[in-house]
Amino acid sequence: MMEITKRYLKFLVVVFLILYSAATEAQRPLIRFADKQFELENYAHAGQVYEEAYTKKESYATARKLAITYQVLRDYDKTFEWWGKTIAYNESTKDDFYMYLIAAMQAGEAEDLNAFMISGGFSTFDFPGFNLETLEKLYSERKNVKLVQAEGINSSGSDFGTSKWEDKHYFSSDRGDLSSSKRKAIRLDAKNNIFSQEKSNFNEREYYKLYVKDGKEEVKLLLSDLQGVQHVSDAHIYANGTKIMYTAFIGQTKVKGSRKKSMDMNNYPGIFYGNLDTDGNISDSKPFPHNNMLTYGVMNGFYDAETKRLYFTSNMEGGFGGYDIYFVDYDGKENFGSPINLGSSINTVENESHPSLMGDWFYFSSRGHDGLGGMDIFRAPHSNGVIGSPENMGVPFNSPRDDFAYIEFADGKRYLSSDRQGGIGLDDIYLIEDLHKRMIARVIDCDGNIIAEEFNADIKEKNGKIVATKRGATGELLADLEPGKEFGLVISKKGYFSVTDRTLSTINMKEEKLEREYRLAAIPYQMPVYVDIVYYDLDRSKIRRDAEEALNKIAELMNRYSFLDLLVGSHTDSRASNSYNQTLSQRRADAVREYLANYNIGPERIRLEWYGEEQLTNDCGNGVPCPEPAHQLNRRSELVLEAFPDRDKQYEMPKELMGKDICDASDLLEAMQAELHNLPTIYFDFDKSTLRSVHRKELERTAIMLKRMSNLQLYISGHTDQRGSEEYNKGLSERRAAVVMDYLVNRGVEAARMQYEWFGKTQPINDCGAIPCTEAMHQLNRRTELRLGGMK
Numbered sequence: 001m002m003e004i005t006k007r008y009l010k011f012l013v014v015v016f017l018i019l020y021s022a023a024t025e026a027q028r029p030l031i032r033f034a035d036k037q038f039e040l041e042n043y044a045h046a047g048q049v050y051e052e053a054y055t056k057k058e059s060y061a062t063a064r065k066l067a068i069t070y071q072v073l074r075d076y077d078k079t080f081e082w083w084g085k086t087i088a089y090n091e092s093t094k095d096d097f098y099m100y101l102i103a104a105m106q107a108g109e110a111e112d113l114n115a116f117m118i119s120g121g122f123s124t125f126d127f128p129g130f131n132l133e134t135l136e137k138l139y140s141e142r143k144n145v146k147l148v149q150a151e152g153i154n155s156s157g158s159d160f161g162t163s164k165w166e167d168k169h170y171f172s173s174d175r176g177d178l179s180s181s182k183r184k185a186i187r188l189d190a191k192n193n194i195f196s197q198e199k200s201n202f203n204e205r206e207y208y209k210l211y212v213k214d215g216k217e218e219v220k221l222l223l224s225d226l227q228g229v230q231h232v233s234d235a236h237i238y239a240n241g242t243k244i245m246y247t248a249f250i251g252q253t254k255v256k257g258s259r260k261k262s263m264d265m266n267n268y269p270g271i272f273y274g275n276l277d278t279d280g281n282i283s284d285s286k287p288f289p290h291n292n293m294l295t296y297g298v299m300n301g302f303y304d305a306e307t308k309r310l311y312f313t314s315n316m317e318g319g320f321g322g323y324d325i326y327f328v329d330y331d332g333k334e335n336f337g338s339p340i341n342l343g344s345s346i347n348t349v350e351n352e353s354h355p356s357l358m359g360d361w362f363y364f365s366s367r368g369h370d371g372l373g374g375m376d377i378f379r380a381p382h383s384n385g386v387i388g389s390p391e392n393m394g395v396p397f398n399s400p401r402d403d404f405a406y407i408e409f410a411d412g413k414r415y416l417s418s419d420r421q422g423g424i425g426l427d428d429i430y431l432i433e434d435l436h437k438r439m440i441a442r443v444i445d446c447d448g449n450i451i452a453e454e455f456n457a458d459i460k461e462k463n464g465k466i467v468a469t470k471r472g473a474t475g476e477l478l479a480d481l482e483p484g485k486e487f488g489l490v491i492s493k494k495g496y497f498s499v500t501d502r503t504l505s506t507i508n509m510k511e512e513k514l515e516r517e518y519r520l521a522a523i524p525y526q527m528p529v530y531v532d533i534v535y536y537d538l539d540r541s542k543i544r545r546d547a548e549e550a551l552n553k554i555a556e557l558m559n560r561y562s563f564l565d566l567l568v569g570s571h572t573d574s575r576a577s578n579s580y581n582q583t584l585s586q587r588r589a590d591a592v593r594e595y596l597a598n599y600n601i602g603p604e605r606i607r608l609e610w611y612g613e614e615q616l617t618n619d620c621g622n623g624v625p626c627p628e629p630a631h632q633l634n635r636r637s638e639l640v641l642e643a644f645p646d647r648d649k650q651y652e653m654p655k656e657l658m659g660k661d662i663c664d665a666s667d668l669l670e671a672m673q674a675e676l677h678n679l680p681t682i683y684f685d686f687d688k689s690t691l692r693s694v695h696r697k698e699l700e701r702t703a704i705m706l707k708r709m710s711n712l713q714l715y716i717s718g719h720t721d722q723r724g725s726e727e728y729n730k731g732l733s734e735r736r737a738a739v740v741m742d743y744l745v746n747r748g749v750e751a752a753r754m755q756y757e758w759f760g761k762t763q764p765i766n767d768c769g770a771i772p773c774t775e776a777m778h779q780l781n782r783r784t785e786l787r788l789g790g791m792k
Helices: 002-039 043-056 060-072 076-087 094-106 113-119 132-140 545-560 578-597 628-634 665-676 693-708 726-746 775-781
Strands: 145-149 159-165 168-173 209-213 219-222 229-238 243-250 270-276 282-287 298-304 309-314 324-329 352-358 361-366 376-383 403-408 414-418 428-434 437-444 456-461 469-471 477-481 486-492 499-505 513-519 527-535 564-570 606-610 636-643 681-683 712-718 754-758 783-790
Touching: 002 043, 002 060, 043 060, 060 076, 060 094, 076 094, 094 113, 113 132, 159 229, 159 403, 159 414, 168 229, 209 229, 229 298, 243 298, 298 352, 309 352, 324 352, 352 403, 361 403, 376 403, 437 456, 456 477, 499 513, 527 545, 527 564, 527 693, 545 564, 545 578, 545 636, 564 578, 578 606, 578 636, 628 693, 636 693, 681 693, 693 712, 693 726, 712 726, 726 754, 726 783
Parallel strands: 159 428, 270 298, 437 513, 564 606, 712 754
Antiparallel strands: 145 428, 159 168, 168 209, 209 219, 229 243, 243 270, 270 282, 298 309, 309 324, 352 361, 361 376, 403 414, 414 428, 437 477, 456 486, 469 477, 486 499, 527 636, 564 636, 681 783, 712 783
16 A cells, blocks of 8 residues: 555656646746847737746746836836735845835835835845935925816826927827737747737827827827837927927838847837928938937937027937937027036936926936936026036825936916826826925024014905914914915014015025015114204293204204104203293293194104203202303203104004114114204314314204113314415314214213214315315314214
């Protein structure tokens, strides 16, 4: 019995070996044939044969070849399936798992990439070329756009690339169902022809053709006048819609003067350009002079009329690998320059494709730069023909699959092509629509810190529609603005200047973010900006003739600047009783208000104060003998114009102060002083440095100004006329500057807030050494000038 069993087992082993050998022998011709189809780029047919071979005998090598074949065909579900089978074999490598990871992403089967790698026994450290950080960044910074199917263009086939002229859209398509093959059953001894006249051997679909969709939503075939053309794609319309540039693949099986067999020939695409009529006919097609369709490929032509450059892609010798982007100078007619490679910042060892240019940005697609997988769309800044470093356009412009042929037109419409999940065909053309533009505004204080506490921010569209706002995690102001509109913004906070911005616009805006910075500055309430004094006769409150000029100036300024109010402080000399003088000073204040009423200055803009004899300007108190001019200095009303007088009111920055440092009160004061011309010039008699009575009054006004504007510095400069020696005049000009400073010190102005200098006769108003001067001209040279500045 044991002997029978042993014989039976031997028999089974022999049968198994015979069957295994037969399966292996049956598989080998299939593999060889499929390999040949793959080599000839008949990928769809190669896949069918590989699958037939795999059913006869499963193996790691065949599974891997199937994964690669479907990867080339961009059949993402089958690619994922066959890479999954590949990594199940013990012979599989880390590189196989990497391809499985990419396939999982493209098939939408790897939501958590890190966990997916761990499930295979790997980590991100095992795949240095796989930039998980970049992926996470691109997904987290999703752009505020959505992709919608281009209306009336896409089919169940492959549709990609678009060019526009007026209401016509030009695009490429192999539209239609899978064509029924007339290929005979596989014969392992047959010689394979390179080209089929009915469909592409690459994927057994119809050849690509050019189509146009007109304004009536009708799609028509665009006919090329080229003979023997198979694939036609990448239409680019230029010269006001009268010319077309396109990519064409012509299947050549013979070359004149060559014995090379068709099986040994490689055919490549080339660029052609011709005339385009209104009926969609292409005529007079000519080859791009740098085509060499049996040596290398040239495709994806894009002509920029402004720079007169034709951009294209090619795998010609001398590139960085795969298809690179080049340009040639082109005058739009028949004259082309030599190809220039865009360099390593744009081109990689992988393929780049579909260059285009609009405004300040150069666009292209690439497999070599860091991205989401497959072809990604990139952009690089462009200025005067110089192209900068590229950046990935992110999600949703890009997906784990192929995204390419991004183009933007003058009307702002943007399109791209993609075979991403959710499409209706193999490749679809998408219109890019803005969801909104994100406004990010930093509202800062005068120290540059973001204001964390509450403030009011109102954004409105031009039609009055209110736009919602919110505060970000770090306090910035956020709002989502609709594209193609204009907005107004007002930011207000109690005690701060309001900020108004009427320049916010998303019309033709290409960036995703509208970023602004606004500074809120505290309002310097009741800031004195102008001072004058009017004087009265003894025991009188009537406005004198010599006071009218000063009051008229006050009225003019108040009518010109709505943010100015007047503070009136009225005084008497020491003669008469205190109670009488209180009443007299009140009448003098009332007289100022009544005078200004004649100039339509309302009483609500005038604040009256009266002090009787309590605030004398000198030592002429009760019983002190003083000359009349000294008493006159005490009979006065001090007039102080205050900016931003109402502490309960929100003010906008006055247009007169725009461009000034709103955080520096002294800068605002200097600006106002320049506007108001408020400082006097002190003039002197010949060879004297004593103050005239009229200038003592002006210096009284200056003293009041400085005491109220405590953050200002006064600069004093003394001068002489040109008579006398240089040395003598220097001393005289010093005395003239010093007398002014001493007077102001005696009136309570701190010496540390003043600086004086002297110039002798070196800075005359009138150069009396060069021209004859009158005494009046000499007088203008004998002066001390005053100038205000910010505190040091």
